[in-house]
Amino acid sequence: MNLDINGKTFQIDADPTTPLLYILRDQLQLNGAKFGCGLGQCGACTVIVDKQPVFSCITPVSALQGRKIRTIEGLGTLENPGPVQRAFIEEQAAQCGYCIPGMMMRAQALLEQNPAPSKSDIRRYMNANLCRCGTHMRILRAVERAAAFVKDGGKGGTAG
């Protein structure tokens, strides 16, 4: 089976019922998506499939043939972070950071659908993702800042 991840095609050999999360982490060695609950309750595993944020822990790979999958590794790199990543760094929007990749992917999906979200749009959209460190205020500010970056032309570019 072939999967299109961050614009590259990967040949996958796995039981088709395997959730995408384990393929990303275990086989493709992508760390961004995290295991949090495996139940679709926390959002730590959030990735973007086509235009939608998706819980990769409950999405079997069989459902993903021919779809475009994106993870935070596709948003930018340590050397050249993308707008959402820069916004999270500038707002210092992390404590342990474990929830943050999922937060960034949900934020990315929001900004692609709605480049100028209001504060309440952001809260509503981000509500699916949990953070236990209480970094919420900074995450909300980071999403606003990312929206401003995108509006300014979003130097640093987003892959995918």
Add this chain to the structure above:
Amino acid sequence: MSAAPGSLTRREFLTRGGALIVSFSLAPRILAASPQEAQNIGKEPVKEPALPGSLSKAPLLDSWIRIDADGTITVFTGKAELGQGIKTALIQVAAEELVVEPRSINLVTADTGRTPNEGYTAGSQSMQDSATAIMHAAAQVRAILVALASQRLNLPAEQLTVHLGVIRGNDGRSITYGQLVTGETLHVRANPQSPLRDPKTRGVIGKSMQRVDIPAKVTGRAIYVQDLRLPDMVHARVVRPPSYGARLISIDSARVQKVPGLLRIVRNGSYIAVVAEREYQAIQAMRALAQGAKWEERATLPQPADLYNYFQKLPTQDYIDLGGAADIALGPGSITSTYRRPYQMHGSIGPSCAVGLSKDGIVTIWSHTQGVYPLRDALAELLKAPPDRVRVIHMEGSGCYGHNGADDAGADAALIATAFPGRPVRVQWMREDEHAWEPYGSVMVSTARARLDGSNITEWQYEVWSNTHNNRPAPAGQLSPAWAIEPPFTPSAPKPAPLPAGGGNRNALPIYKFPNARVVHHFVPGMPLRVSALRALGAYHNVFSIESFIDELAAAARADPIDFRLRHLDDARARDVISTAAERFGWSQYRRQRGRGRGFAFARYKNYAAYCAVVLEVEVDRESGSIRPLRVVAAIDSGEAVNPDGMRNQTEGGIIQSLSWSLYEAVTFDTTRITSRDWSTYPIMRFSNVPETIDVHVITRPGMPFLGTGEAAQGPTAAALANAVADATGVRIRELPFTRSRVKAAVGL
């Protein structure tokens, strides 16, 4: 910390630094061989003053700081990054005293093979312990290097300046740190006094610095132990018992053998685990095995509806923490209130994980434990191996907020890796493992009584019932996997933690001045549910109780709650955080809108650490019972602030987490099993209900000891919430959490 930096002038600093160095450079080898003797050359043997911070546990300077010939500076800490930003603050402290750029410092954190033993990273102690040690070690290292440069350049120390790792003479010649350090240079015992830099000349400390760990975290680098992939690594999962003390009767291994990739079923008594090539295969095998496993369970848990009664009837050990044996005669006009707090969990977003490797007679465990050395000792006992055959290396995990499943996952990795030697084994807990098996924060009950004379509290009596707040390993009996193996280990008898830090009685002593006060700690050894350290320990409940009660007394005295507190408080720093928070909130100009209210609370954490005041405005919907936190203002004084933005980040986090505990959280159970097994059965705060704004004001005290920040907001936030709800509704709620149903029952229309 004994040696707070004074305000030395530059000249004093140089002379003191110079004098210090002479003794070092006279006899570094003797010092290394026999530190006690060398310290006392030419003097009467005297008892040494204590070394600052963790230097007292690891007094050699090169345990903390090493400098290579190429100038590379490596700083070692026994503390671990838990998401609190400690790495950044420690780098700042070292850079300040070494007078180098923060980015030129390479920091090595908790590793039993490399770093000093600093016990646990807990109790908001890392700044006091490790930052203090590193600050002093760095100052002493700098002084040694200046003295060596003075010899090499043949210039008096006063004619040398230090900047970015280069020591320059006033004649233009210079020499680098790297050129000065040879093998033994820093292998010397620290002195009790250090030539600390003048706080007025700070370049790095006190300036917000971006956290060094965040860029890698937002770009998907392998940071967490969950991300560790060693060559040839395999995956394991444990089939956890369905309830405490459940005994395994039988398994059906035939149905598991079919799972592709299965490498091994590990069974030891009631402990069962599977090892597979791939992670999802391990999960499938674990599920198949769990389905066919038969257990004998016992109903050992209390009736949930009767929890508080049951708990208060358990046998206690009673300690009078303040005052005399007899109850205080409260007489007419006295007020009594009882407060309750349920079991609450850490609820880390990432379930616990560890990687273990048993190879060539050494067991290596990568773990997000809070204490690499204590865990090493516990694992050595568990495996019946000498401690030097076990190495524990810290890697970050998801935020833990205390003793969660981290150490137990380390035990899983140790048990499974030794049963499957030669290849690294990664084991991660499932969500239900973490929810049902982590040790919770203890259920607590307290009763406060006081008598008012006009606007003054004349009598005060406080009693608190609590389990222990520390069941950390070692010994091995504190690790839940060790309970299931044959022969099993049993947990050690719980002990109350002594004051002033305390456990269930942390912050049980009032910080206010009352003419007559008595505090009793009813320590409950019996633990129907597994408990251990959760952020702030008993301070969460005690501050919730005391600060709620103070508001009740203020109301009875018809006094403003803040004025009322100040009347009973003489600590100037306490008064400062209180008035800062009140002013920034606009306390005196506040105009109450319908359905809204404001609440204030304050505590000095442990009564000797950080000062924190919280003001909170809420809106209460009487019809549904739902509470919406609107606006939070906090002020915090943790001594000298090293990274103010880091302190704000932690304090904002503490406020939101405490709001989550206080609004929603209680572990549920039936008489046999824990029934809070995921986020739907144990809901926590979501974006939809976080406050609109949280403003944290950092008060810094240059030159004053570091006091730590991480746990200071937990108690004040809970009490400020209770006080705001009382202000909004006129009804006092004394049982946590403030769920909709509880609030509706109390204030509903």
